[in-house]
Amino acid sequence: MILLIIINIVVWGLLHFLISYLCFIIPLHIFLKDLSIFKISRFEKKTQIWQRIFLVKRWKDHILDGSMIVNKSFDKRVLKGKNINVIMHFSAETKRAELTHWLLIPPAFLFFLWNPVWAGWINVLYAVFANVPFIIVQRYNRGRIERMISRVDV
Template sequence: MPIVSLPVIWVVVFDIVAWSFFHLAISYICFKLPLAYFRKDSFWFQIFSWEQSGRLWQRLFKVKKWKGSLIDGTVLFNTGYTKKKLHGSKTEELKIFAAETKRAELTHWLSILPAPLFFLWNPFWVGWLMVFYALASNLPFIVVQRYNRGRILAITELGKG
């Protein structure tokens, strides 16, 4: 049972406004984080050996077939680093691209976190629908970022040898 009881139309409106707010606020905050933070090798963004430099994501989800159809968040703010295509093939350009995939991945992980709040004003089953929405609308983007970063890291590691 929701803590706040509202007419159905207002619950729907509030859900739409709340998700819009969370998505935009989280995107803006992550956009404002300095690139230097994402250039570091941190545990949160490492590509694990079981991901096989991104090949796992291609094998499981056929990422190459659909990743181009995802919307790049930079269109929301009409600024930022677009990840629709590489900006060059030099090692430094690839490292910047990899750092930007970390920014995008963080944005999408954080965008899942507000989902439990929707249980406060929605019926229980709608609360779970909101959790499903959060996962379904963010996990594809996370998979693509990890796929792209795994491939880029494999390329830049080859250049070191």
């Protein structure tokens, strides 16, 4: 049982590192595009759903940012300027972070290969609970950023 726990921790560590690295090396210009998978819906913007349902403002500043771990990554905790280029870069980095966290969920199903079914489901729950808060924060921030961009004269 202890060996299984160690294996799961090591595999998760490797998955986090590998997927994060692969997303980190995707050129920024890919995330500057308006890809439909990252589009913030009118419903999300108008109703501020993330704040209303999940009270994001209360806890978003308490979760880790990738820049705390990798020095070369973009620090999304604070917007560093109101220049349109900075704002667009910030928006692109929220897309990169969102993609990273979405991609960290599906590999959880691989854990059924060497774990008992109940432990496989624990790993799936871990993947969801460890990544969905980050996805919510990225979508919440990007909705706010898009409102800022719409106010800036480009």
